[in-house]
Amino acid sequence: MATFPTRGDKKEIEEGSDFAPKFDADGLIPAMAIDAETREPLMLAYMNEESLKLTLEKGEAVYWSRSRQEIWHKGATSGHVQKIREIRTDCDQDALVLYVDQIGEGACHTGRSGCFYRRVDLPETQLSFTEEGRRFDPDAVYGKK
Amino acid sequence: MATFPTRGDKKEIEEGSDFAPKFDADGLIPAMAIDAETREPLMLAYMNEESLKLTLEKGEAVYWSRSRQEIWHKGATSGHVQKIREIRTDCDQDALVLYVDQIGEGACHTGRSGCFYRRVDLPETQLSFTEEGRRFDPDAVYGKK
Numbered sequence: 001m002a003t004f005p006t007r008g009d010k011k012e013i014e015e016g017s018d019f020a021p022k023f024d025a026d027g028l029i030p031a032m033a034i035d036a037e038t039r040e041p042l043m044l045a046y047m048n049e050e051s052l053k054l055t056l057e058k059g060e061a062v063y064w065s066r067s068r069q070e071i072w073h074k075g076a077t078s079g080h081v082q083k084i085r086e087i088r089t090d091c092d093q094d095a096l097v098l099y100v101d102q103i104g105e106g107a108c109h110t111g112r113s114g115c116f117y118r119r120v121d122l123p124e125t126q127l128s129f130t131e132e133g134r135r136f137d138p139d140a141v142y143g144k145k
Numbered sequence: 146m147a148t149f150p151t152r153g154d155k156k157e158i159e160e161g162s163d164f165a166p167k168f169d170a171d172g173l174i175p176a177m178a179i180d181a182e183t184r185e186p187l188m189l190a191y192m193n194e195e196s197l198k199l200t201l202e203k204g205e206a207v208y209w210s211r212s213r214q215e216i217w218h219k220g221a222t223s224g225h226v227q228k229i230r231e232i233r234t235d236c237d238q239d240a241l242v243l244y245v246d247q248i249g250e251g252a253c254h255t256g257r258s259g260c261f262y263r264r265v266d267l268p269e270t271q272l273s274f275t276e277e278g279r280r281f282d283p284d285a286v287y288g289k290k
Contacts, residue, residue: 004270014255015255016272017263017271017272017273017274018271018272019265019270019271019272030175030189032177032186032189034186039184041177041179041233041242043235044175044177044235044240056265056267056270059267084267086264086265087264087265087267088186088261088262088263088264088265088275089261089263089265089272090188090189090253090260090261091253091254091255091257091260091262095189095260095261097186097261108235108236109236110159110160110236112236115235115236115240116233116234116235116240116242117233117236118162118233118234119231119232119233120164120201120231120232120233120234122201122204122229122232125149125164125201126162126163126164127161127162127163127164127234128162129162130233
């Protein structure tokens with residue numbers, strides 16, 4: 001796989017047209033997946049260089065699982081792949097937004113459309129559900145855990 | 146300031162109503178700010194426990210600046226504060242989404258409405274601008290750097 005360009009100076013990074021992503025000390029860059037149709041945030045996960053390249057090659061979101069320490073092709077088990085519609089990077093190119101077509105019933109392993117299904121109620125800092133029910137049975141889709 | 150509840154087991158974290166955010170090894174949690182009106186992603190930054198508490202107290206986004214290693218009340222210099230409309234957390238409570246009313250012309254220090262103003266063109270991995278011009282003069286707003 002090709003490597004990404006060397007990161008230039010601040011002006012090149014912020015105003016240039018070279019995609020030169022910055023990976024942190026752990027070799028990771030955060031990626032927020034957003035439903036391309038509904039514009040709802042689906043999940044926030046991380047990519048290392050290899051998974052980002054795989055994402056670009058496959059046109060589907062491939063993350064790095066920090067808990068399992070392995071490449072994580074989202075949907076490989078569940079079928080709930082995320083087809084890449086568009087990728088954005090930010091000013092200093094150390095974060096990504098993925099606009100995706102979420103295949104299947106949802107992105108979240110809890111059975112919901114996305115992972116951000118609870119709102120923090122101020123000022124009590126208690127959570128309220130914004131998506132109470134489940135759209136699919138996680139045990140059936142991911143296997144009993 | 147009060148502390149957040151101790152994190153319980155997986156079921157409590159995912160299905161409970163206690164807000165028990167998880168901070169990473171550096172004491173940080175990523176927060177994606179999204180414009181509450183346009184639903185456009187504005188910026189991705191980080192909070193430590195203190196800045197998250199300040200955010201909840203003030204009702205305005207307060208981050209932790211990793212580059213300056215200090216509390217960063219967004220807009221304190223520029224006036225471009227982010228009024229918190231709603232905060233969401235994800236299934237394992239290690240990421241936040243902030244729906245904000247972005248005060249002023251924009252969130253990004255480059256003079257744009259948000260930081261994700263470039264699209265990665267596949268498969269060349271060149272960047273195209275989705276917001277070409279500037280909405281404000283960063284030198285005037287932030288001071289010459």
